[in-house]
Amino acid sequence: MGAFNTIAFKPEHCDGCNACMTACATAKTGSADIINSRIQVVADGDTFELALCRQCGDPKCVANCPAAALAKDDASGVIAWDGSKCVNCLLCTVGCAYGGIVYNAAAGHVVKCDSCGGDPACVKACDRGALTYLTTANIYNEVGDLEDLFVPGLAGCQGCNTELIMRHTLRRIGPDTVLATPPGCVPGMGSVGYNGLTGTKVPVFHPLLTNTASMLTGIKRHYKRQGREVNAVALAGDGGTADVGFQSLSGAAERGEQILFICVDNEGYMNTGMQRSGCTPFGAWTSTTPVGERGKGKTQDAKNLPLLMMMHNCEYVATASTAFMEDLYAKLDRAIDASKRGFAYLHIYSPCTTGWRFPSAENIEVARKAVETNFVMLWEFNPRDGLRLSRPLDEPRPIDEYLEALGKYRHLEPEQVGHIEATVRKNVEQIRGLAEGRRAAMA
Amino acid sequence: MQQTEYLIVGASHAALSALQAIRMQDAEGSITMVTRDDALPYSPTVLPYVVSGRSAPERVALKDGAWFEQNKVGFIRGAAVTALDAAARRAKLSSGEEIAYGKLLLATGAAPILPPIPGLKDVKFHVLRTLDDAMKLNKALPNTKQAVVLGAGLVGMHAAENLAKAGAQVTVVEMQPRVLAGYFDAEASSIIEAAFAAKGVELLLGAKVSRCETAGQGARVTTDTGAVLDADLLLVAAGVAPVTDYLAGSGVAVDRGVLVDDTMRASVDGVWAAGDVAQAKGFYDEAKILNGILPSAVEQGKIAGMAMAGDPAVRPWPGGVPLNTYTFFGQQAVSVGSQEAGETVRKEADAKHYLKIVMKDNRLTGIFGINVPFDPGVMWEIILRRIDLSSVREAFIKDPQKTARTIMSKTWR
Ligand SMILES: Cc1cc2nc3c(=O)[nH]c(=O)nc-3n(C[C@H](O)[C@H](O)[C@H](O)COP(=O)(O)OP(=O)(O)OC[C@H]3O[C@@H](n4cnc5c(N)ncnc54)[C@H](O)[C@@H]3O)c2cc1C
Numbered sequence: 001m002g003a004f005n006t007i008a009f010k011p012e013h014c015d016g017c018n019a020c021m022t023a024c025a026t027a028k029t030g031s032a033d034i035i036n037s038r039i040q041v042v043a044d045g046d047t048f049e050l051a052l053c054r055q056c057g058d059p060k061c062v063a064n065c066p067a068a069a070l071a072k073d074d075a076s077g078v079i080a081w082d083g084s085k086c087v088n089c090l091l092c093t094v095g096c097a098y099g100g101i102v103y104n105a106a107a108g109h110v111v112k113c114d115s116c117g118g119d120p121a122c123v124k125a126c127d128r129g130a131l132t133y134l135t136t137a138n139i140y141n142e143v144g145d146l147e148d149l150f151v152p153g154l155a156g157c158q159g160c161n162t163e164l165i166m167r168h169t170l171r172r173i174g175p176d177t178v179l180a181t182p183p184g185c186v187p188g189m190g191s192v193g194y195n196g197l198t199g200t201k202v203p204v205f206h207p208l209l210t211n212t213a214s215m216l217t218g219i220k221r222h223y224k225r226q227g228r229e230v231n232a233v234a235l236a237g238d239g240g241t242a243d244v245g246f247q248s249l250s251g252a253a254e255r256g257e258q259i260l261f262i263c264v265d266n267e268g269y270m271n272t273g274m275q276r277s278g279c280t281p282f283g284a285w286t287s288t289t290p291v292g293e294r295g296k297g298k299t300q301d302a303k304n305l306p307l308l309m310m311m312h313n314c315e316y317v318a319t320a321s322t323a324f325m326e327d328l329y330a331k332l333d334r335a336i337d338a339s340k341r342g343f344a345y346l347h348i349y350s351p352c353t354t355g356w357r358f359p360s361a362e363n364i365e366v367a368r369k370a371v372e373t374n375f376v377m378l379w380e381f382n383p384r385d386g387l388r389l390s391r392p393l394d395e396p397r398p399i400d401e402y403l404e405a406l407g408k409y410r411h412l413e414p415e416q417v418g419h420i421e422a423t424v425r426k427n428v429e430q431i432r433g434l435a436e437g438r439r440a441a442m443a
Numbered sequence: 444m445q446q447t448e449y450l451i452v453g454a455s456h457a458a459l460s461a462l463q464a465i466r467m468q469d470a471e472g473s474i475t476m477v478t479r480d481d482a483l484p485y486s487p488t489v490l491p492y493v494v495s496g497r498s499a500p501e502r503v504a505l506k507d508g509a510w511f512e513q514n515k516v517g518f519i520r521g522a523a524v525t526a527l528d529a530a531a532r533r534a535k536l537s538s539g540e541e542i543a544y545g546k547l548l549l550a551t552g553a554a555p556i557l558p559p560i561p562g563l564k565d566v567k568f569h570v571l572r573t574l575d576d577a578m579k580l581n582k583a584l585p586n587t588k589q590a591v592v593l594g595a596g597l598v599g600m601h602a603a604e605n606l607a608k609a610g611a612q613v614t615v616v617e618m619q620p621r622v623l624a625g626y627f628d629a630e631a632s633s634i635i636e637a638a639f640a641a642k643g644v645e646l647l648l649g650a651k652v653s654r655c656e657t658a659g660q661g662a663r664v665t666t667d668t669g670a671v672l673d674a675d676l677l678l679v680a681a682g683v684a685p686v687t688d689y690l691a692g693s694g695v696a697v698d699r700g701v702l703v704d705d706t707m708r709a710s711v712d713g714v715w716a717a718g719d720v721a722q723a724k725g726f727y728d729e730a731k732i733l734n735g736i737l738p739s740a741v742e743q744g745k746i747a748g749m750a751m752a753g754d755p756a757v758r759p760w761p762g763g764v765p766l767n768t769y770t771f772f773g774q775q776a777v778s779v780g781s782q783e784a785g786e787t788v789r790k791e792a793d794a795k796h797y798l799k800i801v802m803k804d805n806r807l808t809g810i811f812g813i814n815v816p817f818d819p820g821v822m823w824e825i826i827l828r829r830i831d832l833s834s835v836r837e838a839f840i841k842d843p844q845k846t847a848r849t850i851m852s853k854t855w856r
C-alpha cells in the first residue's frame with residue numbers, strides 16, 4: 001500500500017467563514033445548503049472543530065458494511081461508496097467514530113468525502129489557509145521503494161536533520177555514485193564507517209576539509225576518462241563549504257566541473273563542539289561566540305553562501321529545506337541533471353537540535369518556521385533563467401516565532417533582534433531584486 | 444493431514460476482521476479459512492435485500508478469490524467443522540478431512556432458533572440466515588399472497604417490510620408488547636409500528652403462536668389470543684442462538700455461547716472466539732452476554748486476530764454495547780447504548796420524530812433517535828470512553844450531534 005494525499009485542517013487559521021462547506025455542498029449537490037457538505041466545521045466558542053472522513057487506513061465503515069458498498073481505492077486511498085450496492089442500513093455510520101460518513105436526508109442515503117478526485121473544492125475555497133491538500137505522499141510513492149544507501153544505525157543526535165538529508169538525497173541520486181564527505185557531522189555519525197567497513201552502500205571517501213571539491217573533480221574526471229557515467233557528489237557541512245573548503249569549491253565551480261556539491265548548513269561546526277562558522281547568523285550562541293557578562297553571541301552576519309555560488313554562474317544553484325520536501329526533491333532532480341553538464345550546488349538548511357538547542361521532536365517545525373519567517377529563502381538559479389523564487393516572500397510570519405523556538409537565541413536583546421530583522425529585510429530585498437531582475441531581463 | 448498456523452472457522456464479519464488483523468502483524472503465517480456455506484464470504488445482514496431483489500446474490504460478496512490469494516489465505520468453502528480435538532489441535536470437517544492448527548478462531552456466528560411450537564416441525568416454513576435461505580425466500584416471493592412472520596426483531600421486521608413491498612399481505616406475530624423491544628421503548632416502537640400499519644402490515648403484538656398445521660399448499664398458524672392465520676409463506680424469525688454444536692466433547696467451555704475473556708480467548712489453549720458465537724463481557728456490567736450485532740463481530744474479530752498474532756497493540760474488549768441502525772420504509776431509527784443504565788435527560792416524540800438521551804453521573808449511557816440526525820459511531824465512542832460531559836451537559840442535551848462532534852474533534856480526531 002502506498003501513501004496517500006490528504007486534506008489537512010489547521011484550526012488556528014479558521015475563522016468559521018463556512019466557505020469550505022458552501023463549496024462542498026455546491027460541488028456535490030448543486031445546492032449551497034451547508035447541511036449537504038461532506039466537510040463539517042463545527043464552531044466551539046471561538047475555536048473550530050472538524051468532522052471529515054479521514055480516508056482511514058483500516059476503515060471501520062468498510063468492515064461494517066454488509067453489502068460491500070464501501071472500499072478503499074488502491075490508487076487514491078479514498079474510501080469510495082458504491083450506490084448500486086448500498087442497502088441503506090447505516091451500519092457504516094456506527095463503525096465510523098469521526099462523523100466521516102453520515103445519512104443525508106436530501107440524498108436519501110449515506111454520503112462521505114471523496115476528495116473530489118484529487119482536487120478538493122473545500123481546499124480551493126479556503127482562503128484563510130485553514131485547509132490544505134497535502135500531496136507530499138507522492139514523494140513516498142515515487143521513492144519509497146528506492147534503496148536507502150546509508151546503513152541503519154548511524155550515530156547522529158536524536159532528531160538529526162542532517163541524517164534525514166543524507167538518506168533522502170542519496171536514495172534519490174542512486175547507487176551509481178561516489179560520495180565525498182569532508183570532516184563534519186556527515187562522516188562523524190558513521191557514514192565513512194569503522195574498522196574498514198563503510199556506513200554507506202556506495203563508495204565513500206573522506207577528503208580533508210580543504211580539498212573536497214578538488215578530490216571529487218579528480219575522481220569524476222577519472223571515471224569520465226574510463227567512459228563511466230558516475231555521479232560525483234559531496235555532502236559537506238557549512239564549515240567545509242563556506243570557510244575551509246571554499247577555495248577548492250570556488251575553483252571547481254569556476255571550472256564547471258561536473259559534480260554535485262551539497263552543503264548541509266547547520267550554521268556552525270557542530271560535530272567538533274558547536275563552534276561558529278562563516279554561516280553562523282548574527283547573535284547566535286556557539287561555543288566560540290559565548291554568552292555571558294560581555295559576550296552576546298556572534299557579532300557578525302552570516303555570509304550568503306548560495307548567493308556566492310550563484311555569482312560563479314554555476315549550471316545550477318538552489319536552496320532547500322526538509323520542511324518542504326516536494327520542493328527539495330524537485331531541486332534534487334534538477335541538480336542531478338545539471339551536474340551532468342556542469343557544476344551543481346544545492347544548499348540545504350539543517351536545523352541542529354544539539355547545537356541550536358531545541359527539543360529533538362521539533363526539527364521539521366523549526367525548519368518550517370525558518371522558511372515561513374523568511375529567515376531562510378527558497379529559490380533556484382540557472383544561467384539561462386536567472387534566479388526564481390520557489391515560494392513567495394510576501395506575508396512572512398513574525399521573526400520572533402523562529403527566534404523564540406531556539407535556545408541559541410534565548411539571550412537576545414531587543415537591539416539584536418532589531419539587527420536580525422533588518423538583516424532579514426535586507427536579504428529579502430536582495431533576493432527579490434534578483435528575482436525581479438530576471439523577470440525584467442526576460443520581458 | 445493439512446497443517447495451518449491459523450485456522451479460522453467461519454467467513455463472515457468476525458472471521459474476516461480477524462484475518463485482516465492477523466495479516467497486519469504476521470504477513471506470512473499460513474492461514475486457512477473454512478466455511479460451511481458454499482459461497483464467497485457474505486453478510487447475513489444483507490440478506491433481506493437479497494430476498495427483495497435489491498441486491499443480486501453475486502454482488503454481495505465481501506471478498507473475492509483474488510483477495511484470498513493476495514492475503515495468502517487458503518479458503519475452503521462448503522465444508523463445516525463437525526468436531527474439535529482441542530488437545531491435539533485438530534479440527535474435523537464434514538468432508539471427512541482433518542486440519543491440524545496452531546491457533547484456532549471460532550467465528551461460526553449464530554443460527555435461527557426454532558421455538559417449541561406444536562406442529563411447527565411438520566409444516567413448510569422459512570428462516571433467514573444464509574444466502575441459500577434468502578434465495579429460497581426470493582423465489583417464493585412472487586407466489587406469496589399471505590405471509591406470516593413469527594417474531595418482530597430486526598430479522599422479522601426487515602423481512603416483513605420486503606414481503607409487504609412485494610405485494611403480500613403480511614402479519615407479524617410477536618410475544619412482546621411491541622416491536623424491536625431490544626432496541627426501542629414503547630414510544631419509539633409505536634412510530635415504527637405506525638409506519639408498518641400504514642403499509643398494511645398487521646402486527647399481532649403480545650401474542651404467542653400455540654399451534655401450526657399444514658393447510659393446502661401452506662400453513663395455518665393459531666395464536667393464544669385466538670387468531671387463526673393462513674399463510675402461503677411462513678417465516679420463523681424468533682431469535683438466534685450461537686452455533687456451537689461441533690464443540691461437544693472438545694472441552695471448550697460453552698454457556699449460551701463460547702465463553703471468552705477480554706482478548707476473546709476461550710477456556711482452552713490455542714482457541715479464540717469472536718462475533719455472534721462468543722459470549723463476552725457486557726459494557727454496563729461485567730456479566731458475560733450475547734450481543735449478536737455486526738459492529739461487535741467486527742470489533743471482537745479484530746481483537747481476536749491481534750491477540751492470536753501476538754500484536755502488542757491489542758486492546759482489551761471494552762464490553763458489548765447494544766446498538767443498531769434500522770431503516771424502515773425510508774425512515775431511520777438509531778439505537779446506541781442502554782435505556783436502563785441511567786436516567787432519561789431528554790425525551791421527545793411526535794408522529795415522525797423521536798429523540799431520547801440517557802445519562803448517568805453526567806456520562807452518556809444511551810441515545811436513541813428516529814429521523815433525528817446524530818453520528819452513532821461518535822456516540823458509541825463517547826459511551827465507551829465514559830467521557831465526563833458535565834462541562835457541556837446542557838449543550839449536549841440541546842444539540843447532541845454538534846456537541847458530540849466537537850468532543851470527538853478535540854479528543855480523538
Ligand atoms: C436478516 C438479518 C439481518 C440482520 N441485520 C442486522 C443489522 O441491521 N444490524 C446488525 O448489527 N446486525 C444485524 N444482523 C446480525 C449480523 O448479521 C450478525 O451479528 C453478524 O453477521 C455476526 O457475524 P459473525 O461473523 O459473528 O457470524 P455470522 O455472520 O453468522 O457468520 C458465521 C459464519 O460461520 C460459518 N459457519 C457456521 N457454522 C460453521 C461450521 N460448523 N463450520 C464452518 N463454518 C461455519 C457460516 O457459514 C458463516 O460464514 C442481522 C442478521 C440477519 C440474519
Ligand code: SF4
Nearest residue numbers: 053054056061096100
Ligand atoms: S468514513 Fe469514517 S471510518 Fe470510514 S474511512 Fe472515513 S473516517 Fe474512516
Ligand code: SF4
Nearest residue numbers: 065086087089090092
Ligand atoms: S449504509 Fe450502505 S455503505 Fe453504509 S454500511 Fe450500509 S450498505 Fe454499506
